[in-house]
Amino acid sequence: GNSVTQMEGPVTLSEEAFLTINCTYTATGYPSLFWYVQYPGEGLQLLLKATKADDKGSNKGFEATYRKETTSFHLEKGSVQVSDSAVYFCALSPWNTGFQKLVFGTGTRLLVSP
Amino acid sequence: DSGVTQTPKHLITATGQRVTLRCSPRSGDLSVYWYQQSLDQGLQFLIQYYNGEERAKGNILERFSAQQFPDLHSELNLSSLELGDSALYFCASSETGAAGTEAFFGQGTRLTVV
16 A cells, blocks of 8 residues: 655754655555645645656755655755744655545654754 | 635534534635544545545545535534544645645644543
8 A cells, every 4th residue: 555654753953954854655656745844733734745756846945856766755954944843744645546645654843953 | 824724723522422623625726635633643534525526535434424515615524422533633625636736734623522
């Protein structure tokens, strides 16, 4: 079946540090891949997405590249800010269903200190 | 603000009771999804509607049901509630519901069953 595995959190960083949150997936074919972010007390917001192999999604300084050979979609940011503290979810949408059904990872909490 | 409105924000009820959660999608979006977020299960897809018709079903219990009305708002009905149903319930909407399209999430309804 389809599944997403994320690194366990929390990830604790100092401001301006480099961020990597690992995400790997299991799926047949060519799923679409997403990163969502959840700030405290809020719903999920789409951070970035990639719909085919080698695509790079980017937004607000965050990047992730769709690597089919390693079935990965790791999230990176060169310099984190305190305001980036949130829970980050990696997700996939199966490619052959004809409809949107997101399969989420367990989420990784990021804590950035000044 | 994602444009997706969920009411109520919080709900406390007793075991065995029935509740209704309401969702208004973004203007123009035809597809509505329901997700459950709990500590032990993470984010789970429950059900999707497209233009009033059920499109996909996930891990939705038989005690739960949903519908999408002609004005495109949706309701999730939870009956014979158990302690384990305590969770954050998210509604999301998207324009078409096709795989890979962006889904916009509401802020959720936190259900507590006592």
